[in-house]
Amino acid sequence: MEKTLILVKPDAVKRGLVGKILDRFEQSGLKIVAMKMIWVDKDMAGKHYTTNEEFLVGMGNKTLKTYAEYGKDPLEVMGTKDPLEIGKMVRQWNLEFLTSGPVVAVILEGIHAVTIVRKIVGATLPTFSEPGSIRGMYSIDSPVLANDRKRAVRNMIHASGTVEEAKLEIELWFHKREIYDYHRADEDVMF
Ligand code: GDP
Numbered sequence: 001m002e003k004t005l006i007l008v009k010p011d012a013v014k015r016g017l018v019g020k021i022l023d024r025f026e027q028s029g030l031k032i033v034a035m036k037m038i039w040v041d042k043d044m045a046g047k048h049y050t051t052n053e054e055f056l057v058g059m060g061n062k063t064l065k066t067y068a069e070y071g072k073d074p075l076e077v078m079g080t081k082d083p084l085e086i087g088k089m090v091r092q093w094n095l096e097f098l099t100s101g102p103v104v105a106v107i108l109e110g111i112h113a114v115t116i117v118r119k120i121v122g123a124t125l126p127t128f129s130e131p132g133s134i135r136g137m138y139s140i141d142s143p144v145l146a147n148d149r150k151r152a153v154r155n156m157i158h159a160s161g162t163v164e165e166a167k168l169e170i171e172l173w174f175h176k177r178e179i180y181d182y183h184r185a186d187e188d189v190m191f
Contacts (some may be wrong), residue, residue, distance in 0.1 A: 002113040003033065003179075004160045005169040006121070007048075010101030012138070012156035013037075018104050021134055021157065024120055025108055029190050034107040034179040045098040047172055048158075049091050056087030063090060066125075066143045077147055090152065097152040105173045111191075114163050121159045129155075 006025070008018050026032065040048075050056075060083030067074045074081050078089060108117055122133025125143055129136035135155050146153045160166035170179075 001109065001111060002163060002166065003107050003109045003170060004113045004117050004166040005158075005173055006106050006108060006117060006160075007098075007158040007173075008104040008106070009098065009154075009156055009158060010103060011097075011154040013102055013104060015138075015156075017138060017156065020138075022104075022106065024134055025106075025117065028110075028116065028120060029186070030108040030110040030113060030116065031184050031187075032106055033109045033181070034174050035104065036174075036178070037102050037104050039102040040099055042095055042099055045095045048098065048169070049094050051091070053084060056091060057083045058087070059090050060084055060087035063087075063143065063147065066147075070144050072144060072147075089150075093146075093150065093152040097154070107170055107174060107179060114160055114166050117159045118161065121157050124155060125153060126155055 008021055012018065012021060022032070063078075063086050064074055064081070064083060067077070074086065078086055080086060110116060120134060122129030122135035124135075126135050126139040126141050127143075129139075131137065134157060139155055141154045143153050160169050
């Protein structure tokens with residue numbers, strides 16, 4: 001049994017997709033054990049998006065790879081080829097995005113919840129997310145367009161990447177008293 005955190009990001013909230021998105025998780029057998037709508041400030045968003053340099057370099061390298069694939073010059077668009085600097089820029093865009101409207105924060109519980117949720121959410125970039133995944137179904141945003149406009153890719157959901165990350169993120173977003181333990185009727189049939 002695992003718990004994991006998802007954030008329905010401001011683009012999905014503003015598009016009225018909260019119900020459809022949560023439905024996907026609930027139907028799979030994952031249980032909502034905590035949920036709230038919250039419009040966070042930059043301070044909170046900054047705690048959510050790590051400043052870990054290794055992570056930022058990784059993010060920068062991913063962005064550089066996208067530029068190479070689409071034949072774009074990162075120097076022209078971003079003003080640098082340094083993966084750390086690019087990673088910091090993408091982080092900044094993420095802070096702006098996450099604070100641009102309310103988000104719905106949810107803790108989902110279930111067997112292998114972290115992995116199952118990432119599968120249902122789909123790959124980070126909508127161009128590569130599987131058609132049946134949430135990102136694949138509801139978004140066609142592209143990193144090339146996003147980088148040109150100096151904003152985060154609008155991919156509707158954040159989901160914890162690992163069990164360790166899930167623990168930290170759950171502690172950041174919820175008090176223990178906001179997390180409930182209850183029995184869902186279909187658990188008897190499914191498990
Ligand atoms: P996730 O765990 O699947 O959300 O992916 P990451 O942790 O790698 O990235 C965090 C968020 O940054 C993503 O959900 C996107 O909104 C945004 N993002 C990721 N890669 C890029 C990129 O190359 N360009 C831009 N503009 N945004 C990106």
